[in-house]
Amino acid sequence: MTDLSTDARLTGPRLAACPACDVAPLAARQAASARAQPRGDVILSLPTIHCAACIADVERALKAMPGVRSARVNLTLRRVTIDAPGMEAEALIPVLDAAGYEAHELDPGALSATAADRQGRDILMRIGVAGFAMMNVMILAVSVWSGAEDATRDLFHWIQAAIALPTIAFSGQPFFKSAWRALRAGRLNMDVPISLALILASGISLYETWQGGDTAWFDGVVMLCFFLLIGRYLDYRSRAVARSAAEELTALEVPRATRLEGGAEAVVPVAELGPGDLILVRPGGRIPADGTVAEGMSEVDRSLLTGETIPVVAGPGMALSAGEVNLTGPLTLRVSTAGRDTTLSRLTELVASAESARTRYTTLAERASRLYAPVVHLVAFTTFLGWLAGTGDVRLAINIAAAVLIITCPCALGLAVPAVVTVASGRLFRRGLLIKDGTALERLAEARVAVFDKTGTLTLGTPRLADPEALPEAARPVARALAGASSHPLSRALAAALGDVVPAPVEELREVPGRGVEGFWQGRRVRLGRADWLGVEDEGHEQASWLSLGQGVPIRLAFHDSLRPGAEEAVAGLRAAGMRVILLSGDGPGPVGDIAARLGIAEWQAGIDPEGKAAVIRRLQAEGAGSVLMVGDGLNDTVALAAADVAISPASALDAARAASDIVLIGRDLAPVADGVTTARASRNRIRENFGISFGYNIIAVPIAILGFATPLMAALAMSLSSITVTLNALRLR
Amino acid sequence: MEVLVFLIPVSLALGGLGLAGFIWSLRNRQYDDPKGDAERVLNTEFDERPPQD
Known part of the structure; x- marks a missing residue:
C-alpha cells in the first residue's frame, strides 16, 4: 500500500494527466507552482467498502485529520475524493488502513470522469425534456383521439406543436448530429431514418395543424425521441462503466522503473527518474521513459505506438520511447527526455491506437441497420409514389409516407441491443469479468474454440x-x-x-x-x-x-506450480457449452500433458513458440473451426491474443497481454470465463429475439401504414408496447 | 369547455415544475452516486455540512 503512494510524496499534488506523465520531479514541481490549485484533491480507490457504516467510518476517519477540508465517498465507484490542500495520499492511506479499509491511490488525471459525466448528464437532460413533453403532448393527444373536434382539436394541435417542436429541436440533436456525420461520410446509419422520420413527421404535422387537418403525429414523434434516447443512454452507460473500470486499472498502475545505482538494482517510481539515469528494462516490460540504449540487444514492439506489427531490432545507441514494449533481451537504457509533454503525447497516441485495434468487426446492430436503413427509405418513398400516382394528392401521399416512416422507425431496434448489453455486462461485471470493448460480447458469443495458455493462465504462474x-x-x-x-x-x-x-x-x-x-x-x-x-x-x-x-x-x-482456482470449472463449463478446448504451451510435454490430463483437455501441444501459437490460431480460423477465443497472460501469448477473434487475460497478466485482450478477469478465479461464454451466447440470442420482436411488429404494422389506415393512436400503442417487450426480454438475462 | 383555459396552463405548469425539479437534481449531481445515496439514508450522522475552512 505504501509503495503505491511513494511517487505522490515525491511529485507533490498530482496534476499529471496520466500515470507516466510526471516523469521528472523537476517538471512536476514546475507545473505545480505554475498551476496552483485551489483544491487539493486526492482520489483513493476503496475496493472493500460496501455499506452505510463503511461510508461513515471512512469519512469520519478522514475528516478527523487536521488539514482535510472534506471527504466524500462515492459508493457506486468505490472511491473517496478528499479535498486536502497540501496533503498527499501517503499521509491519508495509513489512516484508512488503521480504520480497516484497503486504499490505493488513483491518479485523478487518469480518471477523465468529468468529461464523461457531462456527456451522460447531457443525455439524461434530453431524456427529461422529452419525457416531460411526451406526457403533456399525450394528454392533449388522448383528447383528440377521444373525439375533440373543430376549434378544440385545432387548439390542442397548436399546443402540442408548441411543446413538441422545441423538444424535438433540443432532444433530437444526438440523432441529427450522428445522421449528419454519417451522410457527410456517404454512409447510411440507423440515425438517418430516425432523423428523417422526426423531421418529416414534425413538418407534416405542423402543416396539417395549420391547415386544420385531423391527424397530427406530435405525440408519436416525441415518444420516439424519448424511447430512442433511453436506448442511447443505456448504450452510453455500458461504455462509460467499462471505460472507467479500465481507467481504474491504468490509474492503479503507478509506473515504476528498475534503476541501476552503481551496479545494484533499485525499483523506483518513474517520477523519480531524471535525465542521465541508467534503467534496466526486462523483456516483456514497457519502456518507462524515453532514452537511448546503453547496453544490450533486443527487439522492440512499437505496434502500440506506430501500428507497425514487425518488431524493431534495438541495439546500443538506438533511441527508444516510453510505451514501447521490450521483447527479447534485457536492455539498459540511459534516460534522455523525462519531460511530461513528450510522454503525454505518446500515451495519448497509445490509448487511441489501443482503442482502434479491433474495430473492424461488424456488430449485429450494424448489420441490421445496414439492411434496415435503405429498406425503410425505399418503402416510404415507394408508398409516396404509389399514393401520388393513385390519387394525385401530394398532401395525402406525404401524410401516408410520414406515417410509414413513423411506424417503421426503429424504436424497439434502438433499445434492442443497448438494453441487452447493459444487462449482460452488468451481470458479467458482478461475476468478475471486465468488458473492455463494446463488441467483445458478440465476438465471445461466436467463439467455437477456446485456446488456453498454461503458465499463468490455467496455473497460477507463481511457481x-x-x-x-x-x-x-x-x-x-x-x-x-x-x-x-x-x-x-x-x-x-x-x-x-x-x-x-x-x-x-x-x-x-x-x-x-x-x-x-x-x-x-x-x-x-x-x-x-x-x-x-x-x-x-x-x-x-x-x-x-x-x-x-x-x-x-x-x-x-x-x-x-498449482492450478489457478476455477480452472477445472472453466474448462468443464466451456466443454459443456460445446466448445473445443485446446491447450498450447511453450513448456515441455511433461508438465503440459500433466495439466491437460488433470483438466480433461484432450488436445494439447507443448513446446510451442509465440509465433507457433498464433499460427495454430490462424490455422484453426482458416480451417473453418470457427471463431477462436484465446485466454492467455504472458509475453509469449500477445501475438496469439491479437490473432484470436476474442481474447481474455487475467488482471495479473503482463500489461502487453492485457492491452491485446478485450476482456479482463478481475479476480484470481478462472471460472467466470465459462460464465462469460454462456452469458455472451444468451445475450446474442436475446438481441436476435429483440430484432425478431421489432421486425415482427413492423411486418404487421407496415402494410397497415402503407394502405393508409395507420392512426397516431396505433403508432403510440405499438411503439410503447414493442419497447417495453424488448426491455423485458433483455432483463431476462439477469 | 371554458375550463380548459385554466386546466391546460395548470397541467403544463405542473409538468414544467417536474421538469425543473429533474434538471435541478441533474445540475446538483444527484445521479453521481445512486448506491451511496441509498446507503447514506441509514447514516445517523449529518454528513452534508458545508466545507470547513
Whole structure:
C-alpha cells in the first residue's frame, strides 16, 4: 500500500494527466507552482467498502485529520475524493488502513470522469425534456383521439406543436448530429431514418395543424425521441462503466522503473527518474521513459505506438520511447527526455491506437441497420409514389409516407441491443469479468474454440523452486544473474529463491522468447531455459528449467506450480457449452500433458513458440473451426491474443497481454470465463429475439401504414408496447 | 369547455415544475452516486455540512 503512494510524496499534488506523465520531479514541481490549485484533491480507490457504516467510518476517519477540508465517498465507484490542500495520499492511506479499509491511490488525471459525466448528464437532460413533453403532448393527444373536434382539436394541435417542436429541436440533436456525420461520410446509419422520420413527421404535422387537418403525429414523434434516447443512454452507460473500470486499472498502475545505482538494482517510481539515469528494462516490460540504449540487444514492439506489427531490432545507441514494449533481451537504457509533454503525447497516441485495434468487426446492430436503413427509405418513398400516382394528392401521399416512416422507425431496434448489453455486462461485471470493448460480447458469443495458455493462465504462474539444494553453491550466482534478466515466471521464481545471492557478472544477457536466457560468463556460454534448447532430454513430469554452465551436464531445476482456482470449472463449463478446448504451451510435454490430463483437455501441444501459437490460431480460423477465443497472460501469448477473434487475460497478466485482450478477469478465479461464454451466447440470442420482436411488429404494422389506415393512436400503442417487450426480454438475462 | 383555459396552463405548469425539479437534481449531481445515496439514508450522522475552512 505504501509503495503505491511513494511517487505522490515525491511529485507533490498530482496534476499529471496520466500515470507516466510526471516523469521528472523537476517538471512536476514546475507545473505545480505554475498551476496552483485551489483544491487539493486526492482520489483513493476503496475496493472493500460496501455499506452505510463503511461510508461513515471512512469519512469520519478522514475528516478527523487536521488539514482535510472534506471527504466524500462515492459508493457506486468505490472511491473517496478528499479535498486536502497540501496533503498527499501517503499521509491519508495509513489512516484508512488503521480504520480497516484497503486504499490505493488513483491518479485523478487518469480518471477523465468529468468529461464523461457531462456527456451522460447531457443525455439524461434530453431524456427529461422529452419525457416531460411526451406526457403533456399525450394528454392533449388522448383528447383528440377521444373525439375533440373543430376549434378544440385545432387548439390542442397548436399546443402540442408548441411543446413538441422545441423538444424535438433540443432532444433530437444526438440523432441529427450522428445522421449528419454519417451522410457527410456517404454512409447510411440507423440515425438517418430516425432523423428523417422526426423531421418529416414534425413538418407534416405542423402543416396539417395549420391547415386544420385531423391527424397530427406530435405525440408519436416525441415518444420516439424519448424511447430512442433511453436506448442511447443505456448504450452510453455500458461504455462509460467499462471505460472507467479500465481507467481504474491504468490509474492503479503507478509506473515504476528498475534503476541501476552503481551496479545494484533499485525499483523506483518513474517520477523519480531524471535525465542521465541508467534503467534496466526486462523483456516483456514497457519502456518507462524515453532514452537511448546503453547496453544490450533486443527487439522492440512499437505496434502500440506506430501500428507497425514487425518488431524493431534495438541495439546500443538506438533511441527508444516510453510505451514501447521490450521483447527479447534485457536492455539498459540511459534516460534522455523525462519531460511530461513528450510522454503525454505518446500515451495519448497509445490509448487511441489501443482503442482502434479491433474495430473492424461488424456488430449485429450494424448489420441490421445496414439492411434496415435503405429498406425503410425505399418503402416510404415507394408508398409516396404509389399514393401520388393513385390519387394525385401530394398532401395525402406525404401524410401516408410520414406515417410509414413513423411506424417503421426503429424504436424497439434502438433499445434492442443497448438494453441487452447493459444487462449482460452488468451481470458479467458482478461475476468478475471486465468488458473492455463494446463488441467483445458478440465476438465471445461466436467463439467455437477456446485456446488456453498454461503458465499463468490455467496455473497460477507463481511457481516455486522445488528443491533449492539441488542447485550447487557454485552455480548459484550465474543462475541468479540469468534468472534476473527474464520476466518468465520460472526465472522470477528462481531469482526469488536465490534472493540473497550476489549475481555473477554475466555478459550479453539475452532472452530468446519461448526458449530461455543466455549469456557469457568467464568466456563460456551459459544458458537457462528449456530442455530441448539446451540439448537434453527432460524425463521428469513437473515443470523444469535447465541451467547450463557451458561445461558438464546441464543442471535440472524442478518447479512446483498449482492450478489457478476455477480452472477445472472453466474448462468443464466451456466443454459443456460445446466448445473445443485446446491447450498450447511453450513448456515441455511433461508438465503440459500433466495439466491437460488433470483438466480433461484432450488436445494439447507443448513446446510451442509465440509465433507457433498464433499460427495454430490462424490455422484453426482458416480451417473453418470457427471463431477462436484465446485466454492467455504472458509475453509469449500477445501475438496469439491479437490473432484470436476474442481474447481474455487475467488482471495479473503482463500489461502487453492485457492491452491485446478485450476482456479482463478481475479476480484470481478462472471460472467466470465459462460464465462469460454462456452469458455472451444468451445475450446474442436475446438481441436476435429483440430484432425478431421489432421486425415482427413492423411486418404487421407496415402494410397497415402503407394502405393508409395507420392512426397516431396505433403508432403510440405499438411503439410503447414493442419497447417495453424488448426491455423485458433483455432483463431476462439477469 | 371554458375550463380548459385554466386546466391546460395548470397541467403544463405542473409538468414544467417536474421538469425543473429533474434538471435541478441533474445540475446538483444527484445521479453521481445512486448506491451511496441509498446507503447514506441509514447514516445517523449529518454528513452534508458545508466545507470547513
